Amino acid sequence: MQLIQQMINGITIGAFYSLVALGYTMVYGVLKLINFAHGDLFMWGAYIGLTGLNIVLALIAQTTPWAILPAIILVMVTVALVGVLVERVAYRPLRTAGRLAPVISALGVAFILESLARNIYGASYKTYPAGVALTGGTTLGGARVSVMQIVVLVVSFLLMGALYLFVQRTRIGTAMRAVALDHDTSRLMGIDVNRIIGVVFLIGPGLGGVAGMIVALYYGSFDFTLGWVFGLKAFIAAIMGGIGNIPGAMLGGMILGIIETLGSGYLSPQWKDVIAYVILILILIFRPTGLLGERVAEKL
Amino acid sequence: MFKKIALLFLVLVLTLPLFTGCQKDAGTIKIGLEGPMTGDYAYEGQGFEKAVKLLVDQTNEAGGINGRQVELIIEDDAGDPTQAALVAQRLVDAGVVAVIGAYNSTATEPASEIYNEAGLLHITPSSTATRLTEKGFQRFFRVCFLDDRQGLFAATFAKDVLGVQNLGILHDNSTYAQGLAEHTKRYAEEMGMNVAFYDAINPDDQDFTPILTNIGAAGLDAIYFTGYHAQGGLLLKQTGDLGLDLNWVMGNACNNPELIQIGGLENAVGTYITTEPLPKDVDYPEARQFVADFQEAYDMMPDSVWWMMAAEAFNVIRYVMEETNSTDSKVMAEFLHNEAKDINGITGPILGWDEKGDRLGTIHLAYIINEAGELIVNPQQP
Numbered sequence: 245m246q247l248i249q250q251m252i253n254g255i256t257i258g259a260f261y262s263l264v265a266l267g268y269t270m271v272y273g274v275l276k277l278i279n280f281a282h283g284d285l286f287m288w289g290a291y292i293g294l295t296g297l298n299i300v301l302a303l304i305a306q307t308t309p310w311a312i313l314p315a316i317i318l319v320m321v322t323v324a325l326v327g328v329l330v331e332r333v334a335y336r337p338l339r340t341a342g343r344l345a346p347v348i349s350a351l352g353v354a355f356i357l358e359s360l361a362r363n364i365y366g367a368s369y370k371t372y373p374a375g376v377a378l379t380g381g382t383t384l385g386g387a388r389v390s391v392m393q394i395v396v397l398v399v400s401f402l403l404m405g406a407l408y409l410f411v412q413r414t415r416i417g418t419a420m421r422a423v424a425l426d427h428d429t430s431r432l433m434g435i436d437v438n439r440i441i442g443v444v445f446l447i448g449p450g451l452g453g454v455a456g457m458i459v460a461l462y463y464g465s466f467d468f469t470l471g472w473v474f475g476l477k478a479f480i481a482a483i484m485g486g487i488g489n490i491p492g493a494m495l496g497g498m499i500l501g502i503i504e505t506l507g508s509g510y511l512s513p514q515w516k517d518v519i520a521y522v523i524l525i526l527i528l529i530f531r532p533t534g535l536l537g538e539r540v541a542e543k544l
Numbered sequence: 545m546f547k548k549i550a551l552l553f554l555v556l557v558l559t560l561p562l563f564t565g566c567q568k569d570a571g572t573i574k575i576g577l578e579g580p581m582t583g584d585y586a587y588e589g590q591g592f593e594k595a596v597k598l599l600v601d602q603t604n605e606a607g608g609i610n611g612r613q614v615e616l617i618i619e620d621d622a623g624d625p626t627q628a629a630l631v632a633q634r635l636v637d638a639g640v641v642a643v644i645g646a647y648n649s650t651a652t653e654p655a656s657e658i659y660n661e662a663g664l665l666h667i668t669p670s671s672t673a674t675r676l677t678e679k680g681f682q683r684f685f686r687v688c689f690l691d692d693r694q695g696l697f698a699a700t701f702a703k704d705v706l707g708v709q710n711l712g713i714l715h716d717n718s719t720y721a722q723g724l725a726e727h728t729k730r731y732a733e734e735m736g737m738n739v740a741f742y743d744a745i746n747p748d749d750q751d752f753t754p755i756l757t758n759i760g761a762a763g764l765d766a767i768y769f770t771g772y773h774a775q776g777g778l779l780l781k782q783t784g785d786l787g788l789d790l791n792w793v794m795g796n797a798c799n800n801p802e803l804i805q806i807g808g809l810e811n812a813v814g815t816y817i818t819t820e821p822l823p824k825d826v827d828y829p830e831a832r833q834f835v836a837d838f839q840e841a842y843d844m845m846p847d848s849v850w851w852m853m854a855a856e857a858f859n860v861i862r863y864v865m866e867e868t869n870s871t872d873s874k875v876m877a878e879f880l881h882n883e884a885k886d887i888n889g890i891t892g893p894i895l896g897w898d899e900k901g902d903r904l905g906t907i908h909l910a911y912i913i914n915e916a917g918e919l920i921v922n923p924q925q926p
Contacts, residue, residue, distance in 0.1 A: 246761055249786075253753040367584075369774050371805050381787065388787040463750050464781055465774070465806040473748050509754040513745050514717070516754075 258501025283475015289456025486537025777806025
C-alpha cells in the first residue's frame with residue numbers, strides 16, 4: 245500500500261520537474277545554451293499568478309476555482325514576454341561570443357529576476373487565496389489521490405503532449421528542429437532563425453510560468469527562492485533524459501521525481517539526494533547523452 | 545587658503561565628540577542596548593528598543609536607580625557578527641556598565657567576547673545557543689531559556705497531557721531544530737516513551753509527502769516537529785492532502801501566524817505548539833502592567849516574546865543594582881550567580897541562575913490552534 249502511495253507522490257513531483265525541464269531542453273536544443281534564468285521565470289509565474297488571481301477575485305467579487313483560468317492566461321502571456329525580452333537583451337547580443345559568455349549572462353539574469361521578486365513582493369512566504377485550489381480527494385486501494393493531483397497530472401500531460409505534437413507536426417515545429425540541427429543551413433533554407441528562436445523563448449518561459457503557478461496552487465505557499473530548487477532539479481532531469489530532447493525531459497523529470505520519493509520514503513529525506521545523484525552519474529557514465537539523447541555526429 | 549580653512553574645519557569636526565564627551569553628566573548610569581535595528585531581524589531589534597526605553601523612562605521618572613539617572617545607549621548590529629564586534633567595542637568605549645543584547649546567537653557570540661574582556665555585565669534577552677554559556681564568562685547571563693528546557697517541556701507534555709507511548713520527532717537539520725530534537729529525544733527516552741520515528745526533512749524542499757507517508761504508517765501517538773513555521777505549515781497542509789490523521793506538536797519556531805496561513809485552517813486546527821508564553825497570556829501582575837504600559841506608550845501590543853525578554857534583561861539589571869547598591873560588574877555578577885532568586889520578573893518568576901549564567905526553571909506553555917485560527921493556551925498543562 246505504502247509503495248502505491250509513494251509512487252503517486254513521486255509522479256506528482258516528477259510532473260512538476262518535467263514541466264520545468266521542457267524549458268531547459270527547448271532552449272538548449274536550438275541555442276546549445278543552458279538557460280539558468282528558466283528557474284526564475286518559473287518562480288515569476290507563481291508571483292504573477294498570485295497577483296492575477298487577486299485581481300480576478302477582486303473583479304468578480306467571489307471565490308471560485310474558475311478564477312484560475314484568466315489568471316493562468318495572464319501568467320502565460322506575461323512570462324512568455326519576459327522570456328522573449330531576456331533573450332533579446334541578454335542572449336542575442338552574445339550569440340557569437342562563444343559558449344561561456346551567454347551562460348554567465350543567463351546566471352546574471354537569474355540573479356536579477358530573483359532579486360526583483362524579493363524586492364517587489366518581499367522576502368516572506370506568500371500564500372494563494374483560500375478556496376481557489378480544488379480540495380478533496382479519494383482513496384484508491386489504501387492510497388490517497390487528491391483532486392489537485394489529478395488536475396496537475398492531466399494538465400501536465402496535456403501541455404507536454406501538445407508541445408510534442410507542435411514540434412513534430414507543424415511548420416514552425418519543423419523549422420525549430422531544423423534550427424536545432426544547424427543555424428546556417430536553416431538560414432539557407434529560408435528559415436528566419438531569429439524568429440524561430442523568439443518562438444522558442446515564447447513557448448519555453450510561457451510553459452515554465454504556467455508550471456510555476458500550478459506548483460504554487462498545489463503547495464499553497466512559496467517564496468522567492470522557489471526557482472532555485474525546482475530549476476536545479478529540472479535542469480538535472482533534462483540532462484538525465486537527454487538534453488535537447490522533449491520526451492527525454494518528460495522521462496527524466498518522472499524518473500527523478502520517483503527516485504527521490506522512494507529514496508526519502510524508504511531511507512530518509514537526508515539520503516534522497518545521494519541516491520538520486522548516484523543514479524544520475526551512473527546513467528551518464530553508461531549513456532553520456534542521457535536516456536533518450538541521440539548521439540549527434542560531430543560537426544566538421 | 546581654502547585648503548587650510550577646510551583642514552581646520554575637519555579637525556574641529558573630528559574633535560567635537562571629545563568635547564561633548566566631557567560635558568556628560570558623570571552621575572548617570574550608562575547602560576548599553578545592542579540589537580538588530582536594521583536588517584532581517586529589525587522587527588525584533590526595534591521591539592527591544594521600544595521595550596527597554598519604556599522601562600528606562602519609567603525608572604528615570606521614579607528617580608532613577610540608587611538616585612542616579614539611567615542613560616540608554618543604543619547600537620545597531622544588524623544581526624551581523626562583524627558589525628556586532630564593532631558596536632560592542634563602541635559601547636565599551638562609551639563607558640557603559642552593563643549591556644543588554646544581542647538578539648541572535650551569531651551576533652551575541654563575538655560581542656560577548658568583547659564585553660567579557662572589558663569586564664562588563666552582559667545579559668542576552670534571546671540568544672539560546674548552548675555554547676554561549678560554555679566559555680566560562682563570569683559576567684554573561686541569559687534571561688531566555690535554553691532549547692534543552694523546551695525539550696524537557698515537550699517530552700513532559702507529550703507524556704503527561706497527551707499520554708503518548710510512541711513519539712515521533714522530526715527536525716530540519718538546522719542547529720536550533722536538531723538541538724531541540726536531540727534534547728526532546730533524550731528526555732522522552734528517560735521518561736520511558738518509545739521514540740518510534742526520528743528523522744529530518746530538507747527545508748529547501750516543497751514536497752514532504754514521501755516522509756509523511758512514512759510517518760502515517762509508523763503508528764505514532766504524536767509527532768513533534770522542531771523546525772520553522774514555513775515547513776511546519778507545508779507539513780500540516782500535506783498531512784491533510786494525504787488524508788492522514790496525525791497528532792502534530794510543534795516547537796517555538798512555529799509560533800507564527802504564517803503557520804496557519806500556509807497550512808490552511810482546516811489542517812492546522814488542533815495542532816499543539818510548545819513555546820514561551822505570548823505576551824498576551826503571561827499572567828503575572830508585572831507582566832500585565834508591562835503590557836498595559838507598552839500599549840499606552842506605543843498604541844500596540846508587545847507582539848514578540850523576545851521584546852518582553854529584553855525588558856526583563858533591563859529589569860534584572862535594575863534589580864541587581866538596587867540590591868547590591870553598586871554598579872561594579874564583579875559584585876553584580878556574583879550576586880546574580882549566588883544570591884539572586886525568586887525575582888518577580890516580567891516574564892514570570894525568576895528562580896535564579898546557575899554557575900554558567902543560564903536561567904533556572906522553565907516558563908514554557910503548550911498552545912493549541914482553535915477553530916477560529918487563534919493560538920490559545922491549551923487547557924491542560926503538564
